[in-house]
Amino acid sequence: MFYHPDWIVPLWLTPLFIMFILPVLFISSILFLESLIKMNRKAEIAKARISRAVDQPVGPFQTFDKRKHPRMKVDGVIAHISDGKSYCEGLVTNISQHGICLNNHPDQLDRKAGRLGVLLIGHGRYFQMQVKPKWEAGDGGDEKVGAAIEDVHWNWNEFKENMEQLQQHPHVQA
Numbered sequence: 357m358f359y360h361p362d363w364i365v366p367l368w369l370t371p372l373f374i375m376f377i378l379p380v381l382f383i384s385s386i387l388f389l390e391s392l393i394k395m396n397r398k399a400e401i402a403k404a405r406i407s408r409a410v411d412q413p414v415g416p417f418q419t420f421d422k423r424k425h426p427r428m429k430v431d432g433v434i435a436h437i438s439d440g441k442s443y444c445e446g447l448v449t450n451i452s453q454h455g456i457c458l459n460n461h462p463d464q465l466d467r468k469a470g471r472l473g474v475l476l477i478g479h480g481r482y483f484q485m486q487v488k489p490k491w492e493a494g495d496g497g498d499e500k501v502g503a504a505i506e507d508v509h510w511n512w513n514e515f516k517e518n519m520e521q522l523q524q525h526p527h528v529q530a
Contacts (some may be wrong), residue, residue, distance in 0.1 A: 361362030365395060378514045427452050430519050435460070439469035448476060449500065451516060456487060458501045476515070 357405040373470045385508050446460030456474070465472070469489070487503035494500065505512070 382518075383495040425508075427457070428516070428520055430478075433476055433519070436477070437465060438473045439466045440471075440473070441466055441469075448478070451519065453516070454505050455490075456485075456503050456505060458503065460501065461499050472503065474503075479518070481515060483512065483520060484509060485512070 391480035426449040429450045430448045431498035434446050435446045436478050437444050437446055437458060437460060442465055447457045449457040449459055451457075452498050458474070472487050472489060474485050474487055476485070485505055488504045489501055491502040492499060493502075
């Protein structure tokens with residue numbers, strides 16, 4: 357009555373499946389998911405390192421970020437930079453109350469210059485200042501120079517506020 361020859365093999369294999377095969381499948385799936393999570397974490401860490409490396413200065417001017425005032429990204433502002441002997445053009449990347457970040461071509465300025473004269477032109481306005489290079493970073497093509505603003509005209513805050521308005525409302529000409 358309970359004897360069915362078709363059921364003997366599955367009934368013998370059921371404990372084998374439950375005791376050995378199911379745990380192996382379960383453990384291997386857990387290990388696979390953990391490896392995916394680790395790869396995702398490594399990718400996020402690598403992305404964070406890359407983004408930090410792009411913004412971090414390198415070279416003899418490398419310092420920790422000691423900025424007291426927040427940076428403001430700036431678009432469409434050209435910088436005419438002079439070290440007193442030579443001249444080059446660059447772009448302004450960001451500004452803060454007491455600092456500026458410039459993108460220019462390397463080897464056009466004297467790296468030992470203590471001060472640089474900078475004329476900013478953008479959005480129908482211009483502004484002149486003297487800056488002191490603090491750090492530089494580059495990959496061979498373009499070079500970023502971070503500088504502290506040393507000598508500035510009294511309307512620097514007006515210029516900065518104008519840039520801030522243009523960043524918040526780019527369709528409105530200030």
